[in-house]
Protein backbone atom coordinates (compact mmCIF):
# COMPACT_ATOMS: atom_id res chain seq x y z
CA UNK A 240 0.00 0.00 0.00
CA UNK A 241 1.43 3.34 -1.04
CA UNK A 242 0.88 6.03 1.55
CA UNK A 243 0.70 9.76 1.05
CA UNK A 244 3.71 11.51 -0.33
CA UNK A 245 5.18 14.25 1.78
CA UNK A 246 5.76 17.50 -0.05
CA UNK A 247 9.19 18.86 0.78
CA UNK A 248 9.32 22.36 2.20
CA UNK A 249 10.92 24.97 0.00
CA UNK A 250 14.59 24.94 1.02
CA UNK A 251 14.61 28.33 2.68
CA UNK A 252 11.73 30.52 3.78
CA UNK A 253 10.70 32.85 0.99
CA UNK A 254 10.57 36.58 1.57
CA UNK A 255 7.01 37.78 1.60
CA UNK A 256 5.29 34.47 2.17
CA UNK A 257 5.37 34.60 5.93
CA UNK A 258 3.88 38.05 6.23
CA UNK A 259 0.41 38.22 7.69
CA UNK A 260 -2.23 39.08 5.11
CA UNK A 261 -3.53 41.85 7.35
CA UNK A 262 -0.78 43.94 5.82
CA UNK A 263 -3.21 44.30 2.95
CA UNK A 264 -2.05 45.87 -0.24
CA UNK A 265 1.58 46.01 0.83
CA UNK A 266 1.57 42.26 1.22
CA UNK A 267 0.31 41.84 -2.34
CA UNK A 268 2.81 44.27 -3.79
CA UNK A 269 5.74 42.58 -2.08
CA UNK A 270 4.50 39.05 -2.62
CA UNK A 271 6.50 36.31 -4.29
CA UNK A 272 3.75 33.75 -3.76
CA UNK A 273 2.80 32.15 -7.06
CA UNK A 274 -0.90 32.20 -6.23
CA UNK A 275 -0.98 35.89 -5.45
CA UNK A 276 1.13 36.68 -8.50
CA UNK A 277 -1.16 34.58 -10.66
CA UNK A 278 -4.19 36.47 -9.39
CA UNK A 279 -2.47 39.81 -10.00
CA UNK A 280 -1.70 38.74 -13.57
CA UNK A 281 -5.38 37.93 -14.03
CA UNK A 282 -6.50 41.23 -12.54
CA UNK A 283 -4.16 43.08 -14.86
CA UNK A 284 -5.60 41.19 -17.83
CA UNK A 285 -9.15 41.97 -16.71
CA UNK A 286 -8.37 45.65 -16.30
CA UNK A 287 -6.90 45.89 -19.77
CA UNK A 288 -9.77 43.86 -21.20
CA UNK A 289 -12.10 46.62 -20.05
CA UNK A 290 -9.78 49.33 -21.41
CA UNK A 291 -9.28 47.57 -24.75
CA UNK A 292 -12.99 46.79 -24.93
CA UNK A 293 -13.90 50.44 -24.40
CA UNK A 294 -11.57 51.34 -27.26
CA UNK A 295 -13.26 48.75 -29.48
CA UNK A 296 -16.64 50.28 -28.70
CA UNK A 297 -15.40 53.73 -29.68
CA UNK A 298 -14.15 52.30 -32.98
CA UNK A 299 -17.42 50.52 -33.66
CA UNK A 300 -19.39 53.70 -32.96
CA UNK A 301 -17.21 55.51 -35.48
CA UNK A 302 -17.88 52.76 -38.05
CA UNK A 303 -21.62 52.53 -37.45
CA UNK A 304 -22.54 54.71 -40.43
CA UNK A 305 -20.60 55.80 -43.54
CA UNK A 306 -18.74 59.14 -43.61
CA UNK A 307 -18.92 59.45 -39.82
CA UNK A 308 -17.00 62.22 -38.04
CA UNK A 309 -17.20 60.89 -34.49
CA UNK A 310 -13.46 60.19 -34.01
CA UNK A 311 -11.54 61.26 -37.07
CA UNK A 312 -8.53 59.55 -38.61
CA UNK A 313 -5.83 60.38 -36.08
CA UNK A 314 -7.72 59.21 -33.01
CA UNK A 315 -8.98 56.14 -34.88
CA UNK A 316 -5.50 55.06 -35.97
CA UNK A 317 -4.22 55.36 -32.43
CA UNK A 318 -7.21 53.43 -31.13
CA UNK A 319 -6.90 50.41 -33.41
CA UNK A 320 -3.19 50.22 -32.69
CA UNK A 321 -3.61 50.48 -28.94
CA UNK A 322 -6.61 48.15 -28.96
CA UNK A 323 -4.77 45.38 -30.83
CA UNK A 324 -1.54 45.83 -28.88
CA UNK A 325 -3.40 45.89 -25.57
CA UNK A 326 -5.45 42.80 -26.32
CA UNK A 327 -2.46 40.72 -27.41
CA UNK A 328 0.20 41.87 -24.95
CA UNK A 329 -1.78 43.05 -21.94
CA UNK A 330 -4.88 40.87 -21.97
CA UNK A 331 -4.21 37.49 -23.52
CA UNK A 332 -0.51 37.12 -22.64
CA UNK A 333 -0.87 38.12 -18.95
CA UNK A 334 -4.01 36.01 -18.63
CA UNK A 335 -2.29 32.87 -19.89
CA UNK A 336 0.72 33.60 -17.67
CA UNK A 337 -1.63 34.18 -14.73
CA UNK A 338 -3.28 30.79 -15.10
CA UNK A 339 0.13 29.22 -15.73
CA UNK A 340 1.86 30.51 -12.61
CA UNK A 341 -1.20 30.05 -10.42
CA UNK A 342 -1.92 26.48 -11.46
CA UNK A 343 1.31 24.84 -12.54
CA UNK A 344 2.76 24.37 -9.02
CA UNK A 345 -0.65 23.35 -7.63
CA UNK A 346 -1.23 20.81 -10.36
CA UNK A 347 2.15 19.16 -10.00
CA UNK A 348 1.95 19.02 -6.23
CA UNK A 349 4.56 21.71 -5.52
CA UNK A 350 4.34 24.59 -3.08
CA UNK A 351 6.07 27.21 -5.18
CA UNK A 352 7.59 28.05 -8.55
CA UNK A 353 11.26 27.21 -9.01
CA UNK A 354 12.27 30.90 -8.82
CA UNK A 355 9.68 32.83 -6.80
CA UNK A 356 11.46 36.18 -7.01
CA UNK A 357 11.88 35.86 -10.76
CA UNK A 358 8.15 35.22 -10.88
CA UNK A 359 7.46 38.55 -9.18
CA UNK A 360 9.95 40.26 -11.50
CA UNK A 361 8.09 38.89 -14.54
CA UNK A 362 4.76 40.28 -13.37
CA UNK A 363 6.00 43.71 -12.38
CA UNK A 364 8.11 44.35 -15.43
CA UNK A 365 5.09 43.48 -17.60
CA UNK A 366 2.99 45.82 -15.52
CA UNK A 367 5.43 48.69 -16.05
CA UNK A 368 5.59 47.86 -19.74
CA UNK A 369 1.86 48.56 -19.92
CA UNK A 370 2.27 51.85 -18.12
CA UNK A 371 5.02 52.91 -20.51
CA UNK A 372 2.87 52.04 -23.52
CA UNK A 373 -0.10 54.03 -22.23
CA UNK A 374 2.10 56.92 -21.16
CA UNK A 375 2.50 57.63 -24.88
CA UNK A 376 -0.96 59.23 -24.82
CA UNK A 377 0.44 61.92 -22.51
CA UNK A 378 3.77 62.16 -24.29
CA UNK A 379 2.53 63.45 -27.61
CA UNK A 380 0.45 60.67 -29.10
CA UNK A 381 -0.06 56.92 -28.94
CA UNK A 382 1.44 54.70 -31.66
CA UNK A 383 -0.76 54.70 -34.75
CA UNK A 384 0.99 52.10 -36.88
CA UNK A 385 -1.01 48.96 -36.05
CA UNK A 386 -0.09 46.27 -33.56
CA UNK A 387 2.43 44.87 -36.05
CA UNK A 388 3.87 48.27 -36.66
CA UNK A 389 5.19 47.76 -40.19
CA UNK A 390 8.28 49.41 -41.63
CA UNK A 391 8.65 51.92 -43.18
CA UNK A 392 5.63 53.42 -41.42
CA UNK A 393 7.32 52.84 -38.08
CA UNK A 394 10.29 55.02 -39.05
CA UNK A 395 10.76 58.44 -37.51
CA UNK A 396 10.08 60.33 -40.73
CA UNK A 397 6.62 58.76 -41.19
CA UNK A 398 5.41 58.47 -37.64
CA UNK A 399 5.95 61.85 -36.10
CA UNK A 400 4.84 61.29 -32.52
CA UNK A 401 7.01 59.40 -30.02
CA UNK A 402 4.26 56.75 -29.85
CA UNK A 403 6.32 54.09 -31.59
CA UNK A 404 9.21 54.64 -29.17
CA UNK A 405 6.88 53.95 -26.26
CA UNK A 406 5.57 50.93 -28.13
CA UNK A 407 9.16 49.61 -28.44
CA UNK A 408 10.09 50.17 -24.81
CA UNK A 409 6.74 49.03 -23.42
CA UNK A 410 6.70 45.80 -25.39
CA UNK A 411 10.37 45.17 -24.69
CA UNK A 412 9.68 45.33 -20.95
CA UNK A 413 6.76 42.90 -21.13
CA UNK A 414 8.75 40.74 -23.51
CA UNK A 415 11.53 40.39 -20.96
CA UNK A 416 9.01 39.52 -18.26
CA UNK A 417 7.33 36.92 -20.45
CA UNK A 418 10.63 35.22 -21.27
CA UNK A 419 11.62 35.18 -17.58
CA UNK A 420 8.31 33.60 -16.58
CA UNK A 421 8.53 31.01 -19.35
CA UNK A 422 12.00 29.94 -18.19
CA UNK A 423 10.69 29.78 -14.64
CA UNK A 424 7.77 27.56 -15.69
CA UNK A 425 10.04 25.17 -17.57
CA UNK A 426 12.37 24.73 -14.60
CA UNK A 427 9.37 24.35 -12.28
CA UNK A 428 7.87 21.54 -14.32
CA UNK A 429 11.21 19.78 -14.71
CA UNK A 430 12.37 20.00 -11.11
CA UNK A 431 9.40 20.39 -8.77
CA UNK A 432 6.99 17.65 -9.82
CA UNK A 433 5.79 15.62 -6.85
CA UNK A 434 7.30 12.22 -6.39
CA UNK A 435 5.69 9.78 -8.78
CA UNK A 436 4.41 12.39 -11.20
CA UNK A 437 6.02 11.12 -14.36
CA UNK A 438 5.71 13.16 -17.54
CA UNK A 439 3.00 10.80 -18.71
CA UNK A 440 1.00 11.75 -15.62
CA UNK A 441 1.24 15.53 -16.07
CA UNK A 442 -2.20 17.13 -16.29
CA UNK A 443 -2.92 18.20 -19.89
CA UNK A 444 -2.96 21.84 -18.85
CA UNK A 445 0.54 21.55 -17.43
CA UNK A 446 1.70 19.84 -20.62
CA UNK A 447 0.38 22.73 -22.68
CA UNK A 448 2.01 25.29 -20.39
CA UNK A 449 5.27 23.37 -20.58
CA UNK A 450 5.23 23.23 -24.38
CA UNK A 451 4.10 26.82 -24.54
CA UNK A 452 7.00 28.01 -22.43
CA UNK A 453 9.49 26.63 -24.95
CA UNK A 454 7.52 28.38 -27.65
CA UNK A 455 7.85 31.66 -25.74
CA UNK A 456 11.59 31.16 -25.28
CA UNK A 457 12.01 30.67 -29.01
CA UNK A 458 9.62 33.36 -30.25
CA UNK A 459 9.92 36.40 -28.00
CA UNK A 460 13.64 37.04 -28.54
CA UNK A 461 12.90 37.69 -32.20
CA UNK A 462 10.47 40.46 -31.25
CA UNK A 463 12.72 41.82 -28.54
CA UNK A 464 15.61 42.07 -30.99
CA UNK A 465 13.42 43.74 -33.61
CA UNK A 466 12.21 46.29 -31.06
CA UNK A 467 15.76 47.19 -30.08
CA UNK A 468 16.74 47.51 -33.74
CA UNK A 469 13.78 49.78 -34.36
CA UNK A 470 14.71 51.94 -31.40
CA UNK A 471 18.22 52.24 -32.83
CA UNK A 472 16.71 53.26 -36.17
CA UNK A 473 14.53 55.90 -34.59
CA UNK A 474 16.80 57.27 -31.91
CA UNK A 475 20.29 56.80 -33.32
CA UNK A 476 19.67 57.03 -37.07
CA UNK A 477 20.21 53.34 -37.59
CA UNK A 478 19.61 51.66 -40.95
CA UNK A 479 17.99 48.35 -40.16
CA UNK A 480 14.58 49.01 -41.64
CA UNK A 481 15.08 52.30 -43.45
CA UNK A 482 15.05 51.56 -47.17
CA UNK A 483 16.47 54.96 -48.17
CA UNK A 484 19.72 54.21 -46.42
CA UNK A 485 20.09 50.58 -47.40
CA UNK A 486 17.86 48.94 -44.79
CA UNK A 487 15.10 46.45 -45.47
CA UNK A 488 11.46 47.03 -44.66
CA UNK A 489 10.75 43.36 -45.24
CA UNK A 490 13.28 42.46 -42.56
CA UNK A 491 10.90 43.97 -40.00
CA UNK A 492 8.07 41.78 -41.24
CA UNK A 493 10.22 38.66 -41.07
CA UNK A 494 11.42 39.37 -37.54
CA UNK A 495 7.96 40.42 -36.45
CA UNK A 496 6.10 37.42 -37.83
CA UNK A 497 8.77 34.97 -36.76
CA UNK A 498 7.56 36.07 -33.35
CA UNK A 499 4.00 37.01 -34.29
CA UNK A 500 2.83 33.75 -35.74
CA UNK A 501 4.06 31.63 -32.81
CA UNK A 502 2.49 34.27 -30.54
CA UNK A 503 -0.96 33.39 -31.80
CA UNK A 504 -0.25 29.81 -30.71
CA UNK A 505 1.26 31.04 -27.44
CA UNK A 506 -2.10 32.55 -26.57
CA UNK A 507 -4.05 29.47 -27.71
CA UNK A 508 -2.07 26.50 -26.30
CA UNK A 509 -2.86 27.18 -22.61
CA UNK A 510 -6.55 27.70 -23.44
CA UNK A 511 -6.32 24.31 -25.21
CA UNK A 512 -5.04 22.97 -21.89
CA UNK A 513 -7.83 24.69 -19.97
CA UNK A 514 -10.38 23.20 -22.33
CA UNK A 515 -8.93 19.75 -21.82
CA UNK A 516 -9.33 20.00 -18.03
CA UNK A 517 -12.76 21.61 -18.13
CA UNK A 518 -14.25 19.20 -20.64
CA UNK A 519 -12.98 16.11 -18.80
CA UNK A 520 -14.36 17.13 -15.46
CA UNK A 521 -17.72 18.42 -16.65
CA UNK A 522 -18.20 15.36 -18.86
CA UNK A 523 -17.13 13.08 -16.00
CA UNK A 524 -14.75 11.23 -18.32
CA UNK A 525 -10.96 11.19 -18.64
CA UNK A 526 -9.72 12.97 -21.72
CA UNK A 527 -10.03 10.86 -24.83
CA UNK A 528 -6.60 10.07 -26.32
CA UNK A 529 -4.25 11.74 -23.81
CA UNK A 530 -1.10 10.94 -25.87
CA UNK A 531 -2.68 12.52 -28.94
CA UNK A 532 -3.66 15.65 -27.09
CA UNK A 533 -0.11 16.07 -25.86
CA UNK A 534 1.50 14.99 -29.12
CA UNK A 535 -0.60 17.34 -31.22
CA UNK A 536 0.39 20.17 -28.86
CA UNK A 537 4.04 19.42 -29.56
CA UNK A 538 3.38 19.21 -33.30
CA UNK A 539 1.61 22.57 -33.26
CA UNK A 540 4.48 24.22 -31.43
CA UNK A 541 7.02 22.95 -33.97
CA UNK A 542 4.90 23.82 -37.00
CA UNK A 543 4.18 27.27 -35.58
CA UNK A 544 7.68 28.34 -36.55
CA UNK A 545 7.40 27.07 -40.11
CA UNK A 546 4.50 29.15 -41.31
CA UNK A 547 5.22 32.81 -40.56
CA UNK A 548 5.40 33.78 -44.23
CA UNK A 549 1.65 33.18 -44.59
CA UNK A 550 1.38 36.70 -43.18
CA UNK A 551 3.50 37.93 -46.09
CA UNK A 552 2.01 36.25 -49.17
CA UNK A 553 1.22 39.64 -50.65
CA UNK A 554 4.73 41.04 -50.32
CA UNK A 555 6.11 39.47 -53.50
CA UNK A 556 8.14 36.59 -52.08
CA UNK A 557 7.67 34.57 -55.24
CA UNK A 558 5.72 31.43 -56.05
CA UNK A 559 8.19 28.90 -54.67
CA UNK A 560 8.30 30.45 -51.24
CA UNK A 561 4.57 31.07 -51.21
CA UNK A 562 3.78 27.47 -52.15
CA UNK A 563 6.04 26.08 -49.47
CA UNK A 564 4.47 28.21 -46.78
CA UNK A 565 0.96 27.59 -48.06
CA UNK A 566 1.57 23.87 -47.63
CA UNK A 567 3.08 24.21 -44.16
CA UNK A 568 0.17 26.39 -43.10
CA UNK A 569 -2.31 23.77 -44.24
CA UNK A 570 -0.43 21.15 -42.22
CA UNK A 571 -0.99 22.94 -38.96
CA UNK A 572 -4.72 22.33 -39.36
CA UNK A 573 -4.11 18.62 -38.80
CA UNK A 574 -2.93 18.58 -35.17
CA UNK A 575 -5.49 21.26 -34.37
CA UNK A 576 -8.22 19.08 -35.86
CA UNK A 577 -6.93 16.15 -33.84
CA UNK A 578 -7.48 18.14 -30.66
CA UNK A 579 -11.02 19.10 -31.62
CA UNK A 580 -11.80 15.40 -32.11
CA UNK A 581 -10.23 14.55 -28.76
CA UNK A 582 -12.52 17.00 -27.01
CA UNK A 583 -15.57 15.82 -28.88
CA UNK A 584 -14.55 12.24 -28.08
CA UNK A 585 -14.31 13.20 -24.41
CA UNK A 586 -17.78 14.73 -24.43
CA UNK A 587 -19.25 11.83 -26.38
CA UNK A 588 -21.19 9.58 -24.03
CA UNK A 589 -20.22 11.63 -21.00
CA UNK A 590 -22.71 12.91 -18.47
CA UNK A 591 -22.19 16.57 -19.22
CA UNK A 592 -22.88 19.32 -16.72
CA UNK A 593 -23.50 22.59 -18.59
CA UNK A 594 -22.10 25.07 -16.11
CA UNK A 595 -21.09 28.53 -17.33
CA UNK A 596 -17.56 27.23 -17.70
CA UNK A 597 -18.66 24.27 -19.81
CA UNK A 598 -20.80 26.57 -21.96
CA UNK A 599 -17.74 28.65 -22.75
CA UNK A 600 -15.77 25.50 -23.54
CA UNK A 601 -18.48 24.29 -25.90
CA UNK A 602 -18.76 27.68 -27.59
CA UNK A 603 -14.99 27.65 -28.00
CA UNK A 604 -15.27 24.47 -30.06
CA UNK A 605 -17.74 26.13 -32.44
CA UNK A 606 -16.17 29.59 -32.75
CA UNK A 607 -12.60 28.38 -32.89
CA UNK A 608 -13.49 25.97 -35.67
CA UNK A 609 -15.00 28.82 -37.68
CA UNK A 610 -11.83 30.85 -37.08
CA UNK A 611 -9.69 27.89 -38.04
CA UNK A 612 -11.55 27.38 -41.30
CA UNK A 613 -11.22 31.02 -42.34
CA UNK A 614 -7.54 30.66 -41.44
CA UNK A 615 -7.17 27.71 -43.78
CA UNK A 616 -8.80 29.76 -46.52
CA UNK A 617 -5.98 32.30 -46.13
CA UNK A 618 -3.42 29.59 -46.61
CA UNK A 619 -4.63 29.38 -50.22
CA UNK A 620 -2.43 32.07 -51.72
CA UNK A 621 -4.80 33.52 -54.36
CA UNK A 622 -7.57 33.79 -51.76
CA UNK A 623 -5.15 35.52 -49.44
CA UNK A 624 -4.24 37.98 -52.19
CA UNK A 625 -7.92 38.80 -52.54
CA UNK A 626 -8.82 39.06 -48.87
CA UNK A 627 -5.71 40.30 -47.12
CA UNK A 628 -6.19 43.62 -45.35
CA UNK A 629 -9.96 43.41 -45.63
CA UNK A 630 -12.50 42.93 -42.86
CA UNK A 631 -12.35 39.20 -43.58
CA UNK A 632 -9.06 39.23 -41.66
CA UNK A 633 -10.64 41.16 -38.82
CA UNK A 634 -13.39 38.52 -38.64
CA UNK A 635 -10.86 35.70 -38.72
CA UNK A 636 -8.57 37.10 -36.07
CA UNK A 637 -11.42 37.80 -33.67
CA UNK A 638 -12.87 34.31 -34.10
CA UNK A 639 -9.48 32.92 -33.11
CA UNK A 640 -8.43 35.39 -30.41
CA UNK A 641 -11.80 36.10 -28.90
CA UNK A 642 -13.93 33.07 -29.82
CA UNK A 643 -10.88 30.89 -29.10
CA UNK A 644 -8.36 32.18 -26.56
CA UNK A 645 -10.65 34.49 -24.63
CA UNK A 646 -13.54 31.99 -24.46
CA UNK A 647 -11.06 29.38 -23.20
CA UNK A 648 -9.83 31.80 -20.57
CA UNK A 649 -13.38 32.50 -19.42
CA UNK A 650 -14.00 28.75 -19.22
CA UNK A 651 -10.92 28.56 -16.98
CA UNK A 652 -11.94 31.55 -14.91
CA UNK A 653 -15.35 30.09 -14.04
CA UNK A 654 -13.88 26.63 -13.49
CA UNK A 655 -11.14 27.71 -11.07
CA UNK A 656 -12.98 30.68 -9.53
CA UNK A 657 -14.11 28.66 -6.46
CA UNK A 658 -10.54 27.46 -5.93
CA UNK A 659 -8.98 30.90 -6.29
CA UNK A 660 -11.47 32.84 -4.19
CA UNK A 661 -13.21 30.30 -1.98
CA UNK A 662 -16.56 31.50 -3.38
CA UNK A 663 -19.03 30.01 -5.83
CA UNK A 664 -20.40 32.20 -8.61
CA UNK A 665 -24.07 32.71 -9.37
CA UNK A 666 -24.51 30.32 -12.30
CA UNK A 667 -27.73 31.98 -13.40
CA UNK A 668 -25.99 35.33 -13.88
CA UNK A 669 -23.08 33.49 -15.44
CA UNK A 670 -25.37 32.09 -18.09
CA UNK A 671 -26.85 35.51 -18.81
CA UNK A 672 -23.36 36.78 -19.32
CA UNK A 673 -22.46 33.83 -21.53
CA UNK A 674 -25.45 34.15 -23.86
CA UNK A 675 -25.20 37.92 -24.22
CA UNK A 676 -21.48 37.65 -24.88
CA UNK A 677 -21.75 34.87 -27.45
CA UNK A 678 -24.66 36.49 -29.25
CA UNK A 679 -22.91 39.86 -29.34
CA UNK A 680 -19.69 38.26 -30.48
CA UNK A 681 -21.24 36.46 -33.44
CA UNK A 682 -23.29 39.48 -34.47
CA UNK A 683 -20.19 41.64 -34.41
CA UNK A 684 -17.80 39.47 -36.27
CA UNK A 685 -19.73 37.08 -38.49
CA UNK A 686 -20.93 39.79 -40.84
CA UNK A 687 -17.37 41.05 -41.19
CA UNK A 688 -16.57 37.99 -43.32
CA UNK A 689 -19.08 39.35 -45.84
CA UNK A 690 -17.85 42.92 -45.47
CA UNK A 691 -14.36 41.74 -46.31
CA UNK A 692 -15.51 39.69 -49.25
CA UNK A 693 -17.39 42.66 -50.75
CA UNK A 694 -14.26 44.75 -50.40
CA UNK A 695 -14.24 46.78 -47.20
CA UNK A 696 -10.59 47.37 -46.27
CA UNK A 697 -9.53 47.17 -42.62
CA UNK A 698 -7.82 49.94 -40.67
CA UNK A 699 -9.92 52.66 -42.26
CA UNK A 700 -11.63 55.16 -40.03
CA UNK A 701 -14.55 55.54 -42.40
CA UNK A 702 -15.97 54.22 -45.67
CA UNK A 703 -18.11 55.45 -48.55
CA UNK A 704 -21.82 54.62 -48.74
CA UNK A 705 -21.47 51.54 -50.97
CA UNK A 706 -24.21 48.90 -51.31
CA UNK A 707 -24.29 46.61 -48.28
CA UNK A 708 -21.68 48.49 -46.27
CA UNK A 709 -24.00 50.42 -44.00
CA UNK A 710 -26.37 47.65 -42.82
CA UNK A 711 -23.53 45.18 -42.22
CA UNK A 712 -21.48 47.71 -40.28
CA UNK A 713 -24.55 48.67 -38.29
CA UNK A 714 -25.16 45.02 -37.34
CA UNK A 715 -21.52 44.67 -36.36
CA UNK A 716 -21.66 47.76 -34.14
CA UNK A 717 -24.88 46.65 -32.47
CA UNK A 718 -23.23 43.32 -31.71
CA UNK A 719 -20.29 45.16 -30.15
CA UNK A 720 -22.61 47.20 -27.96
CA UNK A 721 -24.26 43.97 -26.85
CA UNK A 722 -20.86 42.59 -25.88
CA UNK A 723 -20.16 45.77 -23.98
CA UNK A 724 -23.51 45.37 -22.25
CA UNK A 725 -22.64 41.79 -21.28
CA UNK A 726 -19.86 43.17 -19.11
CA UNK A 727 -22.56 44.41 -16.70
CA UNK A 728 -23.75 40.95 -15.58
CA UNK A 729 -20.11 39.84 -15.59
CA UNK A 730 -18.89 42.58 -13.28
CA UNK A 731 -21.98 42.29 -11.10
CA UNK A 732 -21.37 38.55 -10.89
CA UNK A 733 -17.78 39.08 -9.75
CA UNK A 734 -18.94 41.66 -7.23
CA UNK A 735 -21.70 39.50 -5.71
CA UNK A 736 -19.47 36.44 -5.59
CA UNK A 737 -16.96 38.33 -3.49
CA UNK A 738 -19.58 40.07 -1.37
CA UNK A 739 -21.81 37.18 -0.46
CA UNK A 740 -21.12 34.21 -2.68
CA UNK A 741 -21.69 30.75 -1.28
CA UNK A 742 -18.55 29.37 0.34
CA UNK A 743 -16.85 26.96 -2.03
CA UNK A 744 -15.90 23.47 -0.88
CA UNK A 745 -12.40 22.27 -1.70
CA UNK A 746 -13.50 20.23 -4.68
CA UNK A 747 -16.87 21.51 -5.91
CA UNK A 748 -16.77 19.90 -9.37
CA UNK A 749 -15.31 16.55 -8.33
CA UNK A 750 -12.13 17.61 -10.15
CA UNK A 751 -9.34 15.30 -11.20
CA UNK A 752 -6.13 17.17 -10.54
CA UNK A 753 -4.16 18.04 -7.43
CA UNK A 754 -5.14 21.70 -7.10
CA UNK A 755 -8.56 20.53 -5.85
CA UNK A 756 -6.83 18.86 -2.91
CA UNK A 757 -5.77 22.21 -1.46
CA UNK A 758 -8.23 24.28 0.53
CA UNK A 759 -10.34 26.89 -1.32
CA UNK A 760 -8.60 29.30 -1.48
CA UNK A 761 -5.31 27.49 -0.86
CA UNK A 762 -3.23 28.31 2.20
CA UNK A 763 0.07 30.09 1.70
CA UNK A 764 1.63 26.65 1.78
CA UNK A 765 -0.71 24.69 -0.46
CA UNK A 766 0.11 21.10 0.47
CA UNK A 767 1.87 19.13 3.13
CA UNK A 768 0.84 15.73 1.79
CA UNK A 769 -0.43 14.52 -1.54
CA UNK A 770 -1.87 11.17 -2.55
CA UNK A 771 0.13 8.65 -4.58
CA UNK A 772 0.12 9.50 -8.27
CA UNK A 773 -0.81 6.64 -10.54
CA UNK A 774 -2.41 8.41 -13.49
CA UNK A 775 -2.91 11.86 -14.94
CA UNK A 776 -5.89 12.40 -12.64
CA UNK A 777 -4.61 11.51 -9.17
CA UNK A 778 -7.42 13.15 -7.26
CA UNK A 779 -9.99 11.11 -9.11
CA UNK A 780 -8.06 7.97 -8.25
CA UNK A 781 -8.05 9.05 -4.63
CA UNK A 782 -11.74 9.92 -4.44
CA UNK A 783 -12.99 7.00 -6.51
CA UNK A 784 -10.59 4.19 -5.70
CA UNK A 785 -12.98 1.62 -7.12
CA UNK A 786 -12.79 3.03 -10.67
CA UNK A 787 -9.36 4.66 -10.90
CA UNK A 788 -7.15 4.92 -13.98
CA UNK A 789 -4.53 2.82 -12.24
CA UNK A 790 -6.71 -0.23 -12.73
CA UNK A 791 -5.48 -2.28 -15.62
CA UNK A 792 -8.64 -3.43 -17.37
CA UNK A 793 -11.26 -1.22 -18.98
CA UNK A 794 -13.94 -2.73 -16.77
CA UNK A 795 -12.02 -1.92 -13.65
CA UNK A 796 -11.32 1.59 -14.87
CA UNK A 797 -14.85 2.62 -15.54
CA UNK A 798 -16.58 0.42 -12.99
CA UNK A 799 -18.41 -1.50 -15.69
CA UNK A 800 -17.73 -5.00 -14.37
CA UNK A 801 -20.52 -6.11 -12.08
CA UNK A 802 -18.61 -8.48 -9.83
CA UNK A 803 -19.17 -8.47 -6.11
CA UNK A 804 -17.13 -6.25 -3.96
CA UNK A 805 -14.36 -8.41 -2.58
CA UNK A 806 -15.10 -8.52 1.08
CA UNK A 807 -12.87 -9.32 3.93
CA UNK A 808 -9.82 -8.12 1.98
CA UNK A 809 -7.11 -6.73 4.13
Ligand code: HEM
Nearest residue numbers: 295298319323326385386387633640641697698699719722
Ligand atom coordinates in the same frame (compact mmCIF):
# COMPACT_ATOMS: atom_id res chain seq x y z
C1 HEM B 1 -15.77 43.90 -27.82
C2 HEM B 1 -15.08 43.16 -28.62
C3 HEM B 1 -14.19 43.69 -29.71
C4 HEM B 1 -14.49 44.54 -30.73
C5 HEM B 1 -15.83 45.20 -31.01
C6 HEM B 1 -13.29 44.73 -31.50
C7 HEM B 1 -13.18 45.56 -32.60
C8 HEM B 1 -12.04 45.77 -33.32
C9 HEM B 1 -11.89 46.73 -34.39
C10 HEM B 1 -12.99 47.68 -34.90
C11 HEM B 1 -10.63 46.63 -34.87
C12 HEM B 1 -9.98 47.43 -35.98
C13 HEM B 1 -10.13 46.68 -37.25
C14 HEM B 1 -9.40 47.33 -38.36
O1 HEM B 1 -9.80 48.45 -38.74
O2 HEM B 1 -8.46 46.71 -38.85
C15 HEM B 1 -9.97 45.59 -34.11
C16 HEM B 1 -8.68 45.18 -34.31
C17 HEM B 1 -8.05 44.20 -33.55
N1 HEM B 1 -8.57 43.52 -32.47
FE1 HEM B 1 -10.43 43.76 -31.71
N2 HEM B 1 -12.30 43.99 -30.95
C18 HEM B 1 -12.81 43.33 -29.85
C19 HEM B 1 -12.14 42.47 -29.01
C20 HEM B 1 -10.85 42.00 -29.23
C21 HEM B 1 -10.18 41.02 -28.43
C22 HEM B 1 -10.76 40.36 -27.19
C23 HEM B 1 -8.96 40.83 -29.00
C24 HEM B 1 -7.85 39.91 -28.58
C25 HEM B 1 -7.85 39.31 -27.46
C26 HEM B 1 -8.83 41.69 -30.13
C27 HEM B 1 -7.74 41.78 -30.96
C28 HEM B 1 -7.61 42.65 -32.01
C29 HEM B 1 -6.44 42.78 -32.83
C30 HEM B 1 -5.13 42.00 -32.67
C31 HEM B 1 -6.70 43.76 -33.80
C32 HEM B 1 -5.77 44.23 -34.88
C33 HEM B 1 -5.24 45.56 -34.54
C34 HEM B 1 -4.45 46.07 -35.69
O3 HEM B 1 -4.98 46.08 -36.80
O4 HEM B 1 -3.33 46.49 -35.47
N3 HEM B 1 -10.01 42.40 -30.24
N4 HEM B 1 -10.85 45.10 -33.15
Ligand SMILES: [Cu+2]
Nearest residue numbers: 500547549550
Ligand atom coordinates in the same frame (compact mmCIF):
# COMPACT_ATOMS: atom_id res chain seq x y z
CU1 LIG C 1 0.16 33.09 -38.75
